[in-house]
Amino acid sequence: MPDVQAVVARAKNEPVRVETIHVPDPGPGEALVKVQACGVCHTDLHYKQGGIGDDYPYLLGHEAAGVVESVGEGVDDVAPGDFVILNWRAVCGKCRACRRGRPWYCFDTHNATQKMTLADGTELSPALGIGAFAEKTLVAAGQCTKVDPSTPATVAGLLGCGVMAGLGAALNTGNVQRGDSVAVFGCGGVGDAAVAGASLGGATTVIAVDMDDRKLEWARQFGATHTVNARNENAVERIQELTGGFGVDLAIDAVGLPETYKQAFYARDLAGTVVLVGVPTPEQKLELPFIDFFARGGSLKSSWYGDCLPERDFPMLIDLYRQGRLPLEAFVSEEIGIGDVEEAFTKMHAGEVLRSVVVIK
Known part of the structure; x- marks a missing residue:
């Protein structure tokens, strides 16, 4: 069970802070991802402000890309070493929408079963089931979509939420x-x-x-x-x-x-x-x-999420980026560290940036 640094919102409208959290080893159907970059999205600010719920403390961040470090039992779609974009709608494949060939409307999307926790054992609520303002995060394997590993994580991760929407x-x-x-x-x-x-x-x-x-x-x-x-x-x-x-x-x-x-x-x-x-x-x-x-x-x-199907849309859009037809890099206003998220919220609220992107070394 690795201990990592992550950005946590402990209470409504309190400044976020970097804390040590525990991330479980992946269980069945789960993947542990080493996060490389994560965009600062309005949704994270809504979590901090209590606009989505009051299930504090929240582990913020969800617009991310990184490398799969390990996987749990039964996972065969991704493997350690794969470069992936994280998504917050891992489709079930079984609900009435999925069975009718409309998985982008899936009514039973899922996340990791195990909970990440604070050092004292308090369970965290990961933003959109991801929680990626963190050195590592635990997600359902279906939340990982493989893309071309030569793509900079700072632009690839943007497809995980706002840009895809x-x-x-x-x-x-x-x-x-x-x-x-x-x-x-x-x-x-x-x-x-x-x-x-x-x-x-x-x-x-x-x-x-x-x-x-x-x-x-x-x-x-x-x-x-x-x-x-x-x-x-x-x-x-x-x-x-x-x-x-x-x-x-x-x-x-x-x-x-x-x-x-x-x-x-x-x-x-x-x-x-x-x-x-x-x-x-x-x-x-x-x-x-x-x-x-x-x-x-x-x-x-x-x-809903741009009615996207990550396994279909993410690789296609990355190809368009690599062909010079989709200027993803133009969305990145600044690259920041994991300790700069609170300041990034201020800039975003003031309309000074399109996207601040947290880069995790």
Whole structure:
């Protein structure tokens, strides 16, 4: 049972700190992974703030890549030495979604059975079942996806959450097609990934919407053909102007506020699609004239983890990165140490970075 250094949130809104934790040797169906890099995601901040639950203490970090160190009984998909991206939706293969050939909707995803603990034996709750702001972490083997080992861990790990969510919202959930027009509301990490996905999918008009000119400039780096600062102009009207008065084929809400969803809803063409990938809070309410749902037709979708299937999507996206067609490195604003996570949360909340990435030596 190795003892390692890891970032722990002990209580709501308390500063996180680096502590020694115990990581069990892998049991049946589990894998021990030596973490090399892990992105600092908004979800980790939500855990710290109590926005996801109160099952403290939390072992934070989930957007990670590393090398499998050992595996438990019955594991044959990965082996010691494999370079892997960690994912938080290890599919079961048995539920009604999996049996119908739709494993990206799996209703019974799973994590490691054994618990990692603090030095005093207190059980930790790993963020999204991963807990990767740590030198080593224990996961279900199905949470490990092998990719090309020549890929830098600092970019590979980003596919484990935010970047995959945005890319998948455009490519998988939104099913962007060649020649489509797309609007993306919110140009943080997930939104810019959606912009990149729309561009990869062949959209000829990609409109980025935000209230921060710095973020809009970031969006241009990922393929936005037009930008709209919603602080200065009516976003819906401007999008209609840019699309001949019709609206876009696909509108993606990467914010998750009632206001941005309404903008996405009305910014699409009559038979257009809206995809919600930004995460709302439980108390938020959405009110729209019911007739507008009928009058506009089209599709309203929610995107779970970009509707991704890691074993299908991660290797493909890494190949696109290696071909120079997917600029994953542009998401990395800074590389930091394991003791710098609290400061990274401050920068992220202020909108100063797309991604801070913890590098673990």
